Amino acid sequence: MNSPRPTDEKFKKHLIKEYKELYPKLQEVCTPEDIRHLKSWIKNAFANDAYDDMRFEQHTLIHRLHTLHILLDDMGLKRSSVISLLILANVQKECKTLEEAENDFGSDVCTILNGLVKTQALYAKSPVIESENFRNLLLSFAEDMRVILILIADRVNLMRAMRYTSNDNIRKQVATEAAYLYAPLAHKLGLYKLKSELEDLSLKYMNREMFAYIKDKLQETKESRDIYIADFIAPIKKKLEEVGLKFTIKGRTKSIHSIWNKLIKQNTTIEKIYDLFAIRIVLDTPLEREKLECWQVYSIITDMYNPNPKRLKDWLSIPKSNGYESLHTTVMGPEGKWVEVQIRTQRMDEIAERGFAAHWKYKGVKSETGLDEWLTNMREALEQQDIKDSREVMDQFKMDLYEDEIFVFTPKGDLHQLPKGATVLDFAFRIHSRLGCQCTGAIVNQKHVPLKYELGSGDQVEILTSSTQSPKQAWLNFVTTSKAKSKIRQSLKELQARYVAFGKEELERKFKNRKLIYDEKVMMRLIKKMGFKTVTDFMSHVGDGSVSINDIIDKYLTLKQEMEDTDQTQRSAEGYSMQQVQKLEADEAPIKEDVLVIDQNLKGVEFHLSKCCNPIYGDDVFGFVTINDGIKIHRVDCPNATQMRERYGYRIVPARWAGKSTGKQYPITLRVVGQDDIGIVTNITSIITKEPGVSLRNISIDSNDGLFNGTLTVMVSDQGKLNTLTKKLQSVKGVKNVMR
Numbered sequence: 001m002n003s004p005r006p007t008d009e010k011f012k013k014h015l016i017k018e019y020k021e022l023y024p025k026l027q028e029v030c031t032p033e034d035i036r037h038l039k040s041w042i043k044n045a046f047a048n049d050a051y052d053d054m055r056f057e058q059h060t061l062i063h064r065l066h067t068l069h070i071l072l073d074d075m076g077l078k079r080s081s082v083i084s085l086l087i088l089a090n091v092q093k094e095c096k097t098l099e100e101a102e103n104d105f106g107s108d109v110c111t112i113l114n115g116l117v118k119t120q121a122l123y124a125k126s127p128v129i130e131s132e133n134f135r136n137l138l139l140s141f142a143e144d145m146r147v148i149l150i151l152i153a154d155r156v157n158l159m160r161a162m163r164y165t166s167n168d169n170i171r172k173q174v175a176t177e178a179a180y181l182y183a184p185l186a187h188k189l190g191l192y193k194l195k196s197e198l199e200d201l202s203l204k205y206m207n208r209e210m211f212a213y214i215k216d217k218l219q220e221t222k223e224s225r226d227i228y229i230a231d232f233i234a235p236i237k238k239k240l241e242e243v244g245l246k247f248t249i250k251g252r253t254k255s256i257h258s259i260w261n262k263l264i265k266q267n268t269t270i271e272k273i274y275d276l277f278a279i280r281i282v283l284d285t286p287l288e289r290e291k292l293e294c295w296q297v298y299s300i301i302t303d304m305y306n307p308n309p310k311r312l313k314d315w316l317s318i319p320k321s322n323g324y325e326s327l328h329t330t331v332m333g334p335e336g337k338w339v340e341v342q343i344r345t346q347r348m349d350e351i352a353e354r355g356f357a358a359h360w361k362y363k364g365v366k367s368e369t370g371l372d373e374w375l376t377n378m379r380e381a382l383e384q385q386d387i388k389d390s391r392e393v394m395d396q397f398k399m400d401l402y403e404d405e406i407f408v409f410t411p412k413g414d415l416h417q418l419p420k421g422a423t424v425l426d427f428a429f430r431i432h433s434r435l436g437c438q439c440t441g442a443i444v445n446q447k448h449v450p451l452k453y454e455l456g457s458g459d460q461v462e463i464l465t466s467s468t469q470s471p472k473q474a475w476l477n478f479v480t481t482s483k484a485k486s487k488i489r490q491s492l493k494e495l496q497a498r499y500v501a502f503g504k505e506e507l508e509r510k511f512k513n514r515k516l517i518y519d520e521k522v523m524m525r526l527i528k529k530m531g532f533k534t535v536t537d538f539m540s541h542v543g544d545g546s547v548s549i550n551d552i553i554d555k556y557l558t559l560k561q562e563m564e565d566t567d568q569t570q571r572s573a574e575g576y577s578m579q580q581v582q583k584l585e586a587d588e589a590p591i592k593e594d595v596l597v598i599d600q601n602l603k604g605v606e607f608h609l610s611k612c613c614n615p616i617y618g619d620d621v622f623g624f625v626t627i628n629d630g631i632k633i634h635r636v637d638c639p640n641a642t643q644m645r646e647r648y649g650y651r652i653v654p655a656r657w658a659g660k661s662t663g664k665q666y667p668i669t670l671r672v673v674g675q676d677d678i679g680i681v682t683n684i685t686s687i688i689t690k691e692p693g694v695s696l697r698n699i700s701i702d703s704n705d706g707l708f709n710g711t712l713t714v715m716v717s718d719q720g721k722l723n724t725l726t727k728k729l730q731s732v733k734g735v736k737n738v739m740r
Contacts, residue, residue: 009175011059018065025072029079037104041087041096050093058161060089066160070153076354080105081146084112091117099387101377115147148185155182156194159201168656175205176649190322190355199257206645207260213339214256214263217270225253229277232333236281239300245293246284253277264642278340282349290345291316294327297343305331318457321417323351401567406457418455422481425451428463429484437491438465438482470495499543500536506718507542510549526552529559561592596625597658598631607631607655616666618719623653631655665715667697668722670729670738675707677734684712684735687728693717694725 026035042061045051052553058066064085071077071085083105090096091113094668098117102110157179162171170455184214186195204211240247254276263270270276285293294316301307306395311330319325327343344352354734405417408427418431426446443462453463469489479485511518524535528548532538541547596607607623613635615621620636624644633655645652672684681701688696698713716722722740729738 003179015062018062025068026082029072029082031079034079034083034105038083038086041090041104044095044207045087045089045093048090048093048095050089050095058164063157063161067150067157070156070194071150074354075149075153075191077146077149080108080112080420081150084116084146088113088116092120098103111144112146112150114157115144116150119147119151145189149189151245152182152186152189152191152194156197159198159205162201162205171205172645173649175202176645176652178202179206179646180411180649186355188322190320190352192353192355193353193498196255196257200255202646203257203260207642209719210260211256214259214270218253218256218259218725225277226251228334228337229279232339233279235304236301239304240281240297243296243300243702245297247297248282248284250280250282251277251279278342280342280344280349283343283345285345287347290347294343298327298329301331301341301343302329306334307331311340315735320405321590322355324348326352329540346385382499399711406455408455408457409458409460411462417478422455423451423478423480424449424453424455424461424463425479426481426484427461427486428457429479429481431463433487435463435465436487437471438467438469440464440466440469451475489491496540499541500539501543501545503539506549507539508551510553515555516553516557519560522563525563526556526559530555564683595654596623596633598653607633609632612640614666614668616668616716616719616722617657618666619657621655621657623655624648625651625653665693665695665717667700668714668716668740670712670740671731672708672710672713672735673714673737673739674708674732674735676703676706680708680732680734681710683732684710684729687732688712688714688725690723690726691725693721 026038030038047294051059053413065399068082068085071081087101087105087109088094091098091101099111101113134205155178158174162174175333178198183195183198183202183395186192186198200211233249233251237249258275259270262268281297283290283293285295285303308330309568311328313326313328315324315326315328318495320366322740325344325348328340329343330338330340332544333339373520406420406422408416408418408431410416410431416427424442425436425439427442428439441448441464443449443464444453444455447465471488473492476485479488484645508518527535528540530538532541542549542552594731608630609615615633615635621633622636622641623631626632631653638644674680685699687698688694693716695715696712697715699710700712701708701710703709715724716725726738726740729735
């Protein structure tokens with residue numbers, strides 16, 4: 001049943017019901033004066049139709065109230081965040097100003113509102129953010145951590161409400177963005193419950209068949225899994241009670257998205273995935289005994305079940321940067337099945353469930369989460385990045401969010417957190433940009449190591465520098481952090497600009513000294529002949545001395561003389577020759593009617609057909625914007641499609657075939673499986689040769705124990721002819737299956 005509309009008679013009752021459910025929670029975080037002001041602002045918004053919008057068939061105010069439940073229940077956010085979300089519509093529709101908000105609610109609310117207004121403006125036309133606006137979106141996030149949290153809550157609510165819309169295209173686009181942006185953000189902030197929900201809902205809308213398959217399989221095996229977990233827990237529970245510990249034990253199944261990831265990565269079936277479930281032991285213990293009792297539980301469990309030493313994760317000694325504390329191990333349970341065990345206290349469990357926001361409740365316990373440093377680094381990297389690099393920023397940003405963490409020490413014992421895979425150079429840039437630019441290596445655990453040495457947790461690192469050192473292009477190949485990459489690019493750009501200016505100045509001076517006239521046409525041809533792609537690249541090499549100016553001038557004079565000598569004698573012949581070639585090419589070129597329409601209505605856009613799935617005319621296709629090779633066209637059922645949509649959804653553009661398929665053939669590889677009967681190969685090749693508009697390029701047949709497995713490469717003009725050929729091949733006696 002759809003959510004009530006403002007025009008429905010039921011709307012008022014529904015709104016009052018929602019508000020009554022929320023009111024006690026508002027009283028806990030807001031003062032009576034806040035609530036009085038809020039009522040005034042909400043009335044003002046209704047009077048000015050500020051709430052007169054729908055989001056996936058859901059009224060704006062109802063949507064905001066649902067989002068507030070997530071902020072309060074799942075994130076533990078307080079007064080400023082709650083008020084900001086409720087009065088956002090007033091500021092968006094300009095019924096009220098930020099100054100009025102500051103007067104009624106204070107500067108803290110005003111700061112959050114400012115960030116929310118910026119992000120909402122980017123979504124004004126569409127619920128999906130375009131790649132060129134991505135950098136602006138992240139900068140808006142980076143104003144205040146609470147802006148990120150509110151936007152995550154809003155996206156979770158939006159994903160829940162998407163069941164009301166019938167627009168499958170928008171649903172998939174919103175789901176894709178939730179998977180590649182909001183789920184990683186929730187992961188970074190420790191909101192693991194919401195992260196799993198975003199991933200599961202994204203999979204549901206992007207790949208309904210797979211989602212339903214895994215869900216049904218889990219339902220089928222639920223009873224046996226419950227029995228297994230109960231048997232696994234029983235001896236642990238008995239032993240913990242005997243030693244006098246206070247605890248609760250929860251059994252849980254991994255999320256559908258997590259299982260889907262395992263199916264893809266391990267290329268296996270759901271029946272063969274044994275670590276589908278995990279248990280969590282939550283201790284009720286005072287702060288001073290937390291670590292002691294967690295390790296005591298670990299000892300008890302590993303005495304009963306053999307642990308996998310490679311799967312021990314100790315976030316008790318050094319918590320994650322988002323405040324997450326827990327002890328994880330994986331043990332071999334009955335029937336040879338792996339079971340993950342998480343051991344933590346009630347305080348740790350609340351932080352794990354509610355993430356960064358819950359950490360504020362325990363500020364006296366752990367004062368620094370490390371997220372402020374991450375936010376600062378993110379802001380610096382984004383502010384220094386060119387707009388044209390927005391896709392690269394997006395890739396790097398997501399990579400930073402999902403990376404595991406390592407912890408390294410300075411010689412003085414200061415602790416620094418870095419992503420797994422970070423190098424000496426990443427660490428140098430983390431300490432200071434100048435230190436990174438002048439880094440020549442390091443002493444790690446008393447041993448000299450190079451710049452690209454990969455650091456591990458617990459390493460003690462002393463950076464070595466030289467005043468003559470400067471950033472190199474090759475550094476970008478091995479640094480992993482966005483801060484290091486952005487600082488290196490910035491330094492290289494500044495260095496190149498100096499070389500270009502110096503190169504131009506030196507070249508002009510040499511020409512002037514030798515009284516030569518600078519001919520732009522000759523110089524451009526020389527630059528191309530020397531293998532430089534751009535004038536800037538050429539001038540940069542002149543400036544840094546890697547090419548000799550005297551050598552350039554000699555080549556310039558030689559080329560100029562050659563051009564002058566051949567200009568008169570060959571001009572007419574050259575012109576005739578080119579015209580003839582162009583005419584011949586025009587005569588021979590087929591009329592390309594089988595064009596692709598890219599992104600709804602664009603024709604004539606340069607594209608390449610992907611080799612991983614070999615799309616042909618008539619296939620359902622989409623475009624993928626590559627970094628260096630333009631737009632590549634993939635089939636919708638391409639083996640790589642799911643991964644591309646999840647990881648690089650912002651690069652996906654709609655595409656469809658238009659016109660007619662005339663004069664163009666596509667190579668298609670077919671796999672034929674069947675019984676090795678006499679004459680079967682002859683029958684297959686006979687069908688192909690007789691089929692109009694189809695030609696056989698290659699055939700390879702392997703036979704074993706009466707079965708054959710063959711691959712055929714054929715040239716076809718469109719999907720219709722391919723389907724006809726496939727049906728005829730399947731009708732051959734002995735052929736069991738024909739697959740593309």
